[in-house]
Amino acid sequence: MTIQEIAILIESIEKEFAECVRCGMCQSVCPLYNQTRLETDVARGKLAIIEGLRKQLFDNPAISANYMQRCLLCGSCAENCPAGVNTNEIFIKVKAVLNGCRQLPAWKKILLRKILAKPKVFNLLLSAAEKFQKIIIKNIKESPEIFKVRAGIPFFKKRSFKKLAPQPFSKIVPYLNTGKKNNGLKAAFFTGCIIDRFFPNVALSVIEVLKYHNIGIYIPKNQGCCGIPAAAAGDAEAFKKLLRYNINIFAKENFDYLITACATCTSTIKKVWKILSPDDLKEAVEDISVKTIDIHQFLTEKVKVDIKPVKTKKNLPKIIYHDPCHLKKSFGIYKEPRKLIKANSDYSFTEMESPDSCCGMGGSFNLSFYDISSDIGKIKRDNIVASGASVAATACPACMLQLIDMFSKNKDNIKVKHSIEIYAEALKNGAVE
Ligand code: SF4
Ligand code: SF4
Structure with missing residues (x-):
């Protein structure tokens, strides 16, 4: 990062965190604070640290970096902040500034x-x-x-x-370009690394669903990661490389929407790309950000899928839906996946307690602070078990990995599925016109 870029970020951070009124409302919703009770783990404490240390930022950025690492970037604090402080954006900028001022470990x-x-x-x-x-x-x-x-x-x-899938989705379907279909819509699909490598069936379900609804599909070859691991680590250099790479890949074709089935990819493309975008890419990033849409929102709002009333059967297996933070808290999307799941008459949909509480994954947070991540995940697992569900659906492959780990640790016989897989199954049963 250049000194000029760092200075611009610092200026914008100062304006944003000046809005924090220190009310402490973020304490009650922070899953990390709920476990550790450390003021330095909650948004208010982090903002105070940033303010206190900002003059010494260049002297000892490692101290602040350690505090900033302890965050799931779940957005619970931002969602519940009465002053509207955009904490996630601040944290991502601060991480980039801190790592711009020090050497990342080799x-x-x-x-x-x-x-x-x-x-x-x-x-x-x-x-x-x-x-x-x-x-x-x-x-x-x-x-x-x-x-x-x-x-x-x-x-x-x-x-x-x-297990990593024997065949990633990018090998099963390396490229697809169907052109516009009857309804005149063409959607590009951003696969995301976790779906590609761990859950290719989710991507195949996306294709099935789009084909069923007669949507033109574009899947370019050799897609890259959305860049969130680099942004979360504060590595603006790696992040910008991926941003440029992905923009070039998707610029090769015209499309109306960029669809994702990963809540974290959606939030990264729509929000984080803009935060760390270099000047020459700002226009292209804005264009792609406007077009990016979660698959459930796309189907319910743009395609307006018409779901027939579900026939009631007896003794159906129960299914719950876990709200990924990056869909519910970032975009207010929670009704849409439920509507699609309920189309599947092979399950009885039920709500668990606190469906929108964080599962504790937080990407690299899980790698660095596994015990805390696991304690947060255990609360989610207990709520799912208490609901009596035998299937847990969600819309983020990272949450799926965390739920799989939690269920396996506790020897629970609960299947984890993506909500779009459940909807794809419903289409086979003729639940949708
Ligand atoms: S809820 Fe918002 S205003 Fe209140 S302390 Fe937390 S970040 Fe600051
Ligand atoms: S983003 Fe989540 S983990 Fe981080 S401070 Fe806010 S509520 Fe806590």
């Missing part, structure tokens, strides 16, 4: 700039990891798609992992 630079920011290298390594996982895993008898790692390394010991 391993992070390699991971973010030499691997993640280079989609071909990233994909090659993930394909190798898919082969390698067969050597290091210990299969879980009851759940063939989940494994634990044999080695006694503490990082792996407590976790259960979803």
Whole structure:
């Protein structure tokens, strides 16, 4: 980052956090504070730290960076802030400033700039990891798609992992361009790394659903990561590389909407791309941000799917929906996925307690603070178990990974599915016109 870019970010941060009135309303909704009771973990405490340290930012950015790392970027504080402080935006900018003022550790630079920011290298390594996982895993008898790692390394010991798919979606459908269809709409699909590598069936369901509704589909080759791991780590350099890469990939074709089935990708493209965009990309980023839309919102608002009343059957398995923070808190989208799930007459939809509480995943937060992440996830798991559901649906593949880990840890027999998979199943049953 140039000194000028850092100065611009600092100026905008100062204006934004001056709006915090220190009311403390964010305490009651912060899942992290709820676990640790540390004022430095809640938005008010973080903002005070940033204010207190901003004059020494250039002297010791590592101190502030450590505090800023402890955040799920869940947006609960922003959603409930009476003063309208956009905490997520502030935190992302502060992280970028802090890392602009210090050297990132070498391993992070390699991971973010030499691997993640280079989609071909990233994909090659993930394909190798898919082969390698067969050597290091210990299969879980009851759940063939989940494994634990044999080695006694503490990082792996407590976790259960979803296996990387034998074929990523990008190999199954490397490219698709159907042109406009009868209803005149054409949607590009941004796959996202987790769907591509762990849940290709979710992407295949998206295609099925779009085809069913006669929407033109464009899926470009060699898509990159949306960049959130780089933004969350404060690495503006890696982030901008990915931003430029993705903009160029999608600029090759005209389309009406850019659809995603990952709540985090939607929020990154619509909100975070603008925050850290270089000047020469601002117009293109604005254009793509306006076109980006969550698949559930697209189907209910733009396609206006007509769902027939569901026939009531007895003794149906119960299904719940977990609201990903990046859909409900970022965009107020919560009715749309429920409407699509309810179209499936093979399940009985039920609400659990606090469906919109954070699952504790928080992307890299889970990697750095697994025990806290897991404690937050346990509350979510307990609420799902108490609902009696045998299927947990959600609209974010990162939440899916966290739920899978929580259920596996507790030996729960609860399936995790994406809401679009449930809707795709409903279409086969003829529930939708
Ligand atoms: S709720 Fe908003 S205004 Fe109140 S302390 Fe938290 S960030 Fe500041
Ligand atoms: S984004 Fe979430 S975890 Fe971070 S301070 Fe706000 S409420 Fe807490």
